[in-house]
Amino acid sequence: MLYMTNERYESARKIYQSIGVDTEAALDRLKNVPVSMHCWQGDDVIGFDSRESLSGGIQTTGNYPGRAATPEQLMQDISKVLTLVPGKKKLNLHASYAIIDDGSDRDSIKPKHFTRWVEFAKKYNMGIDFNPTFFSHRMVKDGLTLSSPDEEVRKFWIEHGKRCIEISEYFANETGQPCVMNIWIPDGYKDIPADRLGPRRRFKESLDEILSIPYDKSKVFVCLESKVFGIGVESYTVGSSEFCMNYVARAGITPLMDNGHYHPTEVVSDKVSSMLLFNDHLALHITRPVRWDSDHVVLYDDETREIAKEIVRADALDKVFIATDYFDASINRISAWITGMRSVQKALLYALLEPELLRNLQNEGRFTELMAAQEELKIMPFGDIWQEYLNRENVAADYVSEVMDYEKKVLEAR
Numbered sequence: 106m107l108y109m110t111n112e113r114y115e116s117a118r119k120i121y122q123s124i125g126v127d128t129e130a131a132l133d134r135l136k137n138v139p140v141s142m143h144c145w146q147g148d149d150v151i152g153f154d155s156r157e158s159l160s161g162g163i164q165t166t167g168n169y170p171g172r173a174a175t176p177e178q179l180m181q182d183i184s185k186v187l188t189l190v191p192g193k194k195k196l197n198l199h200a201s202y203a204i205i206d207d208g209s210d211r212d213s214i215k216p217k218h219f220t221r222w223v224e225f226a227k228k229y230n231m232g233i234d235f236n237p238t239f240f241s242h243r244m245v246k247d248g249l250t251l252s253s254p255d256e257e258v259r260k261f262w263i264e265h266g267k268r269c270i271e272i273s274e275y276f277a278n279e280t281g282q283p284c285v286m287n288i289w290i291p292d293g294y295k296d297i298p299a300d301r302l303g304p305r306r307r308f309k310e311s312l313d314e315i316l317s318i319p320y321d322k323s324k325v326f327v328c329l330e331s332k333v334f335g336i337g338v339e340s341y342t343v344g345s346s347e348f349c350m351n352y353v354a355r356a357g358i359t360p361l362m363d364n365g366h367y368h369p370t371e372v373v374s375d376k377v378s379s380m381l382l383f384n385d386h387l388a389l390h391i392t393r394p395v396r397w398d399s400d401h402v403v404l405y406d407d408e409t410r411e412i413a414k415e416i417v418r419a420d421a422l423d424k425v426f427i428a429t430d431y432f433d434a435s436i437n438r439i440s441a442w443i444t445g446m447r448s449v450q451k452a453l454l455y456a457l458l459e460p461e462l463l464r465n466l467q468n469e470g471r472f473t474e475l476m477a478a479q480e481e482l483k484i485m486p487f488g489d490i491w492q493e494y495l496n497r498e499n500v501a502a503d504y505v506s507e508v509m510d511y512e513k514k515v516l517e518a519r
């Protein structure tokens with residue numbers, strides 16, 4: 106890896122200054138933007154409660170050695186990742202990562218099943234975000250949870266949702282940071298359904314029941330995540346985009362957009378501005394969809410940059426809850442985490458370094474110059490500013506050798 110000196114930063118700073126961009130302001134802002142890191146990259150979304158195989162139309166492919174199989178191993182791996190990711194982080198947990206020793210099930214989990222996660226988060230000054238887990242469980246019947254025609258099934262999952270709100274509030278109280286609690290259900294049908302309204306009506310009523318419990322809305326931000334289709338659930342998804350957008354608008358909760366959950370030519374970057382005009386907050390799951398898969402490791406690619414640009418241009422870094430969501434078991438999982446987290450942060454830095462000039466060119470109808478300027482920006486000395494950020498955060502640029510060393514010493518011994 107190339108070693109870059111401070112002189113390179115100084116030179117890059119001046120180049121950005123010449124187009125009206127303050128790199129110091131960008132670096133100061135970036136280090137305070139929380140990115141919520143999903144815990145489920147470390148163990149292929151298996152969790153510690155039911156230990157059932159992964160269901161819900163999502164799939165982790167690959168068999169790279171070293172998967173975290175216990176809470177201790179997962180915490181150990183996350184600790185390693187945290188040393189190699191700069192900036193402010195939150196920890197994003199699924200309910201299936203409860204540490205249970207008393208036979209409790211998902212409809213009866215309690216804050217006490219997460220005390221070790223709270224201790225862990227506090228150690229690293231992290232807030233915790235949370236997700237009820239409506240998959241990989243015996244009470245998923247015919248692929249359905251909150252929309253099931255079976256009342257017993259619905260009741261079970263409604264209780265799960267309620268318990269998760271209580272746990273979210275506990276996380277917020279313990280960490281002193283708000284908890285973003287995201288509801289996503291996998292419910293849907295592989296083939297053409299005979300009734301599309303019924304499941305959606307039942308889902309709506311179930312959500313109403315979950316949200317009927319009192320909770321502090323300044324501490325817990327309940328979100329609803331839509332999806333277009335899942336693996337084996339190709340024809341009909343109960344929690345479609347239209348359903349979720351209408352529901353959040355009516356219930357006053359927060360929309361969550363996962364950029365792997367739309368038709369392949371739709372882009373979330375184009376949706377951010379519309380959502381921000383009508384919502385106080387917007388939550389994002391940043392991922393990288395590839396053909397049928399919604400969950401490849403996030404890269405520093407065009408769409409990730411475009412999403413970041415839209416957030417920054419709208420001056421919405423305080424309104425958008427940014428989280429990662431992907432899982433890859435075909436490569437070193439620690440590296441997958443770091444690559445994805447750093448990619449989001451690089452995209453945010455790129456966005457923070459965008460000159461105001463671009464907007465002016467658009468408003469003045471100078472589209473030829475706008476296109477040329479956007480192309481030129483791509484070859485600005487961005488890498489030197491990123492390197493400076495890593496230096497200031499005391500994080501090594503070359504994470505791969507550290508990860509390989511960890512693989513040899515820790516992962517291979519599992």
Ligand SMILES: C[C@H](O)[C@H](O)[C@@H](O)C(=O)CO
Pocket residue numbers: 145150163236289330332363390399430
């Ligand atoms: C673990 C899931 O990926 C996650 O909770 C959900 O957000 C999703 O994106 C399902 O496709």
Ligand SMILES: [Mn+2]
Pocket residue numbers: 330363390430
């Ligand atoms: Mn998601």
